[in-house]
Amino acid sequence: MSEVVFLLVPKLHLLDLAGAAQVFSTAADVLSDSGASPDYRLRYVADEPEVATAQGLSVNAETMWPQLGTDDLVMVPGWRSPGTAGGPRLSASQARNLFEHHRRGGTVASVCSGAFALGQAGLLDGRRCTTHHDLQEELARRFPDAAVIRDVLYTEDDRVITSAGIASGIDLALHLVAVRHGPALAAKVAREMVVYARRNGDDPQASAMLRHRSHLSDTVHRVQDRIDAQFTKALPLPELAAASGVSQRTLTRRFAEATGLTPLRYQSLLRLERAEHLIGQGATVESAARAVGFADARMLRRLRAGAAA
Known part of the structure; x- marks a missing residue:
């Protein structure tokens, strides 16, 4: 022992x-x-x-x-x-x-x-x-x-x-x-232990869910909560705006001011981060893409190439 x-x-x-x-x-x-x-x-x-x-x-x-x-x-x-x-x-x-x-x-x-x-x-x-x-x-x-x-x-x-x-x-x-x-x-x-995922050593300390949460906008935090919980699903901007009680234009502006991103870009980062974890655990690019909500691997490959550039 x-x-x-x-x-x-x-x-x-x-x-x-x-x-x-x-x-x-x-x-x-x-x-x-x-x-x-x-x-x-x-x-x-x-x-x-x-x-x-x-x-x-x-x-x-x-x-x-x-x-x-x-x-x-x-x-x-x-x-x-x-x-x-x-x-x-x-x-x-x-x-x-x-x-x-x-x-x-x-x-x-x-x-x-x-x-x-x-x-x-x-x-x-x-x-x-x-x-x-x-x-x-x-x-x-x-x-x-x-x-x-x-x-x-x-x-x-x-x-x-x-x-x-x-x-x-x-x-x-x-x-x-x-x-x-x-x-x-x-x-x-x-x-x-009900641990969500066993992370690798080279995974970043601050996930995308944390890196873009240091702002003080309640509206944006509520939208991020929804995206965090459902990032594998299609989340049209009109649906997010209606759920947050503001117009699409106001939501886009406030989201950019708070995070530097659009809601779609934020969702894509969450998908990319999760896909990279799955690939690191042995999944193929194609299966990882499907698991995080992409219709096929083309968008995931583009996102990965952009992150590596």
């Missing part, structure tokens, strides 16, 4: 910890239900027996570092205020244990600002890494020998694995389960 050890620091984010822990816990349950070895044992270590989280709930931890082998994983969840002034630093023993586990052939991983802990342990120098998009510049500044990769969900370089913000820890953990047990088991775990 592999040990999955979570190294906890003060003010850690609960979802950074709980999301990844749930993946390994569910994987153990799925394996056990199938008659196989559970294969994962979760442990939590810290300098103190009780660690306060950023959300106000304290969690218990062991204070003795366990004996680990090369098949074992140490993961560092992220925490609030990772900047130079406010972020916690690993103790000398924590940094040494992290470094030595990797040196002996073990795997280390981080979620969100947990990458700063790997940097403090000297594990990012000369390696590809990532973190939450708001923290990437700070990570690159503090660890100039690291190769910080922007706008990806997770990176893997010589048994050093880093993921982006918060929920991407679930993607990282599912990836590790897939590497060890195959994509079918990872997909079953994702299904048990």
Whole structure:
């Protein structure tokens, strides 16, 4: 059985910890239900027996570092205020244990600002890494020998694995389960967790649904809600305008002011993004095009060519 050890620091984010822990816990349950070895044992270590989280709930931890082998994983969840002034630093023993586990052939991983802990342990120098998009510049500044990769969900370089913000820890953990047990088991775990899709590491951190949502127009947000939910269907402009209670001309103007796009272009981006995910999972261009609502693959090919230009 592999040990999955979570190294906890003060003010850690609960979802950074709980999301990844749930993946390994569910994987153990799925394996056990199938008659196989559970294969994962979760442990939590810290300098103190009780660690306060950023959300106000304290969690218990062991204070003795366990004996680990090369098949074992140490993961560092992220925490609030990772900047130079406010972020916690690993103790000398924590940094040494992290470094030595990797040196002996073990795997280390981080979620969100947990990458700063790997940097403090000297594990990012000369390696590809990532973190939450708001923290990437700070990570690159503090660890100039690291190769910080922007706008990806997770990176893997010589048994050093880093993921982006918060929920991407679930993607990282599912990836590790897939590497060890195959994509079918990872997909079953994702299904048990009601995770919409198991994303690849090079998927962007901010989807089209998020990139164009920073405006303050209620009308446009309502139209985007409708498009987000039904982007595989034909959504004529008159229908969208009627549902939002404004004229077609007003909707087009407000949508462009808020997002820089037309409603049709926004819908096309959602279709393209979903199609790229399906293709990355092994679908053909033709089947992906049909799945996202295109009559055939010609429009999808044009969109893909335009995005690559």
